[in-house]
Amino acid sequence: MRTDGSTWLAALHAPEGSETERALSDMRDFVRATLTKGFGTQLTDADLEDLSQETMLKIAAKHETFRRDSRFSTWVAAVAVNGALAELRRRRHVHVELEAATELGAAGLVPPEAPDRVQRARSAQLLREAIDTALTTRQREALLAELGGLPLAEVARRLQSDRGAVYKLLHDGRKRLRAYLQAHGMDASDLLPSPGGHSP
Amino acid sequence: MTQPNSGDLLLRMLQLTRDAELDCETFLEHIAAYMDGTVESEELLGLMNHHRxxxxxxxxxxxxxxxxLSED
Known part of the structure; x- marks a missing residue:
């Protein structure tokens, strides 16, 4: 059974000593094991070393924000996974420019080989009109980049914003698009392809 | 990057869009309790499920x- 990490939390508040060092060493081993199991071969030994170290520093800096509504070990694992995933996403997309991602997102609005082409062409047309008409320039840019596969944190980095602000921007944009469709007597369910792939 | 089916993805997102949603930062603030099944507020749990x-x-x-964190 997994530890709840309470000894690690106590050690973070304790003075230096062999007990404290042992607890923090256990926590570091747990962080490394968490990353190994969570990410498998996506992380090299050097990555594991660096990310474990970064996680320990983050935990030292922000353990006071632990809400005590979960096991401390789960919170530690969440900090580790969050940091590693952010780094992997950054690396995967480091050479992707915002404009390339938005072009990819816009191009994907017309699936060229769909079996129910008429319905999909109609859907794509209305969506494009909605995106062009109902969204602000910044919302359009962020939405198309997201649809083009750029993670929100990476969209935010390119817009010199943060993930939370970009989520709010996109949430407002989705509400505008939904209202636009409703004003045209449609909702998203009407435009999604039928499960059998045939036009209504 | 491969070309995704943006239209279907966007329509599914619009289907799920609500007036009140959690943002990613709030979801991640509570992810440990969500993982442990210890989110006490039903309202928050519903918002967490929806965001996921x-x-x-x-x-x-x-x-x-x-x-x-799986035991296997």
Missing amino acids: DLCAECAEEFAILERA
Whole structure:
């Protein structure tokens, strides 16, 4: 059974000593094991070393924000996974420019080989009109980049914003698009392809 | 990057769009309690479930955490 990490939390508040060092060493081993199991071969030994170290520093800096509504070990694992995933996403997309991602997102609005082409062409047309008409320039840019596969944190980095602000921007944009469709007597369910792939 | 089917993805996101949603930062603030099944507020739990359905990135993060902490 997994530890709840309470000894690690106590050690973070304790003075230096062999007990404290042992607890923090256990926590570091747990962080490394968490990353190994969570990410498998996506992380090299050097990555594991660096990310474990970064996680320990983050935990030292922000353990006071632990809400005590979960096991401390789960919170530690969440900090580790969050940091590693952010780094992997950054690396995967480091050479992707915002404009390339938005072009990819816009191009994907017309699936060229769909079996129910008429319905999909109609859907794509209305969506494009909605995106062009109902969204602000910044919302359009962020939405198309997201649809083009750029993670929100990476969209935010390119817009010199943060993930939370970009989520709010996109949430407002989705509400505008939904209202636009409703004003045209449609909702998203009407435009999604039928499960059998045939036009209504 | 491969070309995704943006239209279907966007329509599914619009289907799930609500007036009140959690943002990613709030979801991640509570992800440990969500993982442990100790979210006490039913309202927050509903918002967490909804965000996980809507946000592919947070769903991926939760799935990795779940795998990392699995007992097998």
